[in-house]
Amino acid sequence: MTDFQDLVDRQYTALFRFALSLSRSEAEAADLTQQTFFLWASKGHQLRDTSKAKSWLFTTLYREFLGRRRHEVRFQKIELDDAREEEMSILPNVNALDSAAVLQALREVEGPFRAPLTLFYLEQFSYQEIADVLEVPIGTVMSRLSRGKALLRQRLLSKEEALGNKIVSFQSKKKGESHG
Amino acid sequence: MDNREAKFILSVYRPDGQDASDQRFAEALNQVRRDPMLERWFGASVAFDATIAEKLRVIEAPPDLRENILAGVKVSRPLRWSSPLLRWAVAAAVLMAAIVGSLTLREMTRPRLSGWQTQGLRTITSLVDGQSSFDVHSQSARQLVNWLQTNRAPVASKLPRNLETLNSLGCKTFLWDQELVSVICLTRPDGGLIHLVITKASAASDLARRNEPQLVQHGQWATATWREGEMIYMLALEGSRDQLRTYVL
Numbered sequence: 001m002t003d004f005q006d007l008v009d010r011q012y013t014a015l016f017r018f019a020l021s022l023s024r025s026e027a028e029a030a031d032l033t034q035q036t037f038f039l040w041a042s043k044g045h046q047l048r049d050t051s052k053a054k055s056w057l058f059t060t061l062y063r064e065f066l067g068r069r070r071h072e073v074r075f076q077k078i079e080l081d082d083a084r085e086e087e088m089s090i091l092p093n094v095n096a097l098d099s100a101a102v103l104q105a106l107r108e109v110e111g112p113f114r115a116p117l118t119l120f121y122l123e124q125f126s127y128q129e130i131a132d133v134l135e136v137p138i139g140t141v142m143s144r145l146s147r148g149k150a151l152l153r154q155r156l157l158s159k160e161e162a163l164g165n166k167i168v169s170f171q172s173k174k175k176g177e178s179h180g
Numbered sequence: 181m182d183n184r185e186a187k188f189i190l191s192v193y194r195p196d197g198q199d200a201s202d203q204r205f206a207e208a209l210n211q212v213r214r215d216p217m218l219e220r221w222f223g224a225s226v227a228f229d230a231t232i233a234e235k236l237r238v239i240e241a242p243p244d245l246r247e248n249i250l251a252g253v254k255v256s257r258p259l260r261w262s263s264p265l266l267r268w269a270v271a272a273a274v275l276m277a278a279i280v281g282s283l284t285l286r287e288m289t290r291p292r293l294s295g296w297q298t299q300g301l302r303t304i305t306s307l308v309d310g311q312s313s314f315d316v317h318s319q320s321a322r323q324l325v326n327w328l329q330t331n332r333a334p335v336a337s338k339l340p341r342n343l344e345t346l347n348s349l350g351c352k353t354f355l356w357d358q359e360l361v362s363v364i365c366l367t368r369p370d371g372g373l374i375h376l377v378i379t380k381a382s383a384a385s386d387l388a389r390r391n392e393p394q395l396v397q398h399g400q401w402a403t404a405t406w407r408e409g410e411m412i413y414m415l416a417l418e419g420s421r422d423q424l425r426t427y428v429l
Contacts, residue, residue, distance in 0.1 A: 008249050016241035030242055034249050035331060041253040042315070068332065091224055094231045102235040120192070121233045126199065127192035146191035152232075 008037060011057055014123055018058060021106055021118040022065045032068075036061040058123075058133040062115060092156040096163065105155035113148030116141055183218050186211040190222060195230035252330075293398055296356040297414050300377035301401055303354055303363055304416065308373065314350030314365070321348040324364050328353070333362045334378040334411055342427045343376065343415075368417070374427060377414040381407055393428045395421045404428045 015036060019029035039060050040053075047056050094102065109117060115134055119125040125133065131141045186208040193199050193208075200209075212222045293301070306312040316327050321339055328335040333353045338344075346366040353362050361379040368374050393404040393415075402424040404415045417424055 004253065005250060008246060012246055012249060013241045016245060017236070017239050020239065026242060030245050030248070031330065033241070033245060034252055037249045038253055091228050094228060094235065097235070099235045099238045102232060103239060106236070120194070121229070122236050124194050124196065124198070124233065126194065126202075127204075130192075142188060142192050146188050149191055149229075 004041060007040070007053060011054060012037070015057055015061055017122045018118050019061055019065070021103070021114055021122070022062070022111070032061055032064055035064055039064075055129060055132050058119065059135065062133060092153060092160045094156060097156065097159060101159050102156070105152060105159055108155045109148055109151045113144050113151055116144045117148040117152060120145055181207050181211055183211065183215060186218060187221070190225070193226070195226045195233060293396070293403070296359070296361050296379050297377065297403065297405065299354065299356050300361060300363060300414060301398075301416060303352060304365065304375045307352060307363070307365060312352070315352045317350040319347045319349075321346065321364060321366060324348055324351040327351065328362050333360050334380055335362055336376070336378060336408075336411065336413065339376070340415065340428065343374070346374070349373070372417060372419065374415065374417045377416065378411055381410050381412045395424065395428070397421055
């Protein structure tokens with residue numbers, strides 16, 4: 001039990017955060033986290049390389065989440081090309097927002113983009129680790145992170161505008177200059 | 181490499197600099213050094229990422245989550261299937277069921293069962309033969325019901341009255357036609373086994389739409405199927421309908 005307890009102590013908060021970003025409520029996130037550790041207790045011994053326990057836990061939690069969502073409404077298809085280029089170049093003033101608002105913005109990002117964003121921001125996973133956890137190619141990770149960040153900026157900007165805060169643009173000093 | 185491509189690659193560059201020596205970023209980082217505008221974008225982007233990460237890192241898990249995980253796993257810990265007592269109990273149950281089954285074989289009719297019922301019986305056989313394992317082992321049926329509820333698997337709000345006093349072995353879930361099905365296995369007082377299979381009523385055939393239990397002999401299996409609310413239940417044992425009847429009436 002000690003090894004298991006050590007693993008829980010090391011990973012449960014991180015897993016909960018990941019689950020919270022994916023799910024609809026704190027209760028569901030806690031349930032997903034608990035279920036993931038239960039599966040580890042049942043099947044974790046099958047993992048030969050124990051150094052991959054963290055990746056196994058995140059992958060399992062993500063699969064559990066997808067399994068529960070299988071019968072629900074599919075993620076809305078997002079066409080980011082519709083977003084204006086200048087919007088994608090604007091960075092919101094995140095410091096003006098509290099953690100709850102940032103988390104809320106993250107949870108508003110559509111599912112396929114939210115999972116890699118969460119792993120990137122919360123756990124500092126590398127692109128390779130994200131690809132392993134989500135079981136997608138590296139190119140897909142890059143694409144989803146790139147688009148996901150743009151969507152997150154849009155959500156944050158909306159929240160910031162609601163607060164009436166000032167927007168800081170990359171292009172504010174050299175408006176119209178192309179660098180992309 | 182143009183700036184758009186460089187931005188695309190650098191979107192996965194971690195803000196704490198862990199990726200600085202990763203060759204996959206080398207060309208994009210060189211591009212950053214060559215282009216002041218891109219450099220400014222990159223600096224702001226990394227700062228933005230670092231701030232987001234910092235904001236999100238203060239989220240704490242619920243205070244009781246850790247204890248719940250540890251306690252939950254402890255409760256659900258599998259009994260050792262290899263324990264001699266349990267092995268003998270299962271062997272005895274299988275033997276008894278086989279004897280009873282062979283005695284009643286000639287009287288059997290072979291009505292058709294729904295797909296989820298057939299798959300339920302296959303799953304039970306596989307569990308009893310040791311070819312698959314329970315998701316959870318527990319001698320307490322109540323614990324199994326709680327576990328199924330926690331995991332949002334189909335489950336009875338309460339067990340049929342005559343099953344409540346029986347010891348359980350464990351439970352398992354499986355998917356049938358995209359619907360989750362739960363199986364709870366219990367030990368009868370005579371040493372045999374009895375199994376409760378539960379799924380949503382939407383998975384039911386016409387056999388299983390009635391509220392009154394419909395008893396059917398299918399090979400060596402006796403089954404009783406009924407509907408209650410949004411759920412449909414099948415009670416099954418290897419034996420006769422008379423043996424089964426005592427548990428449903």
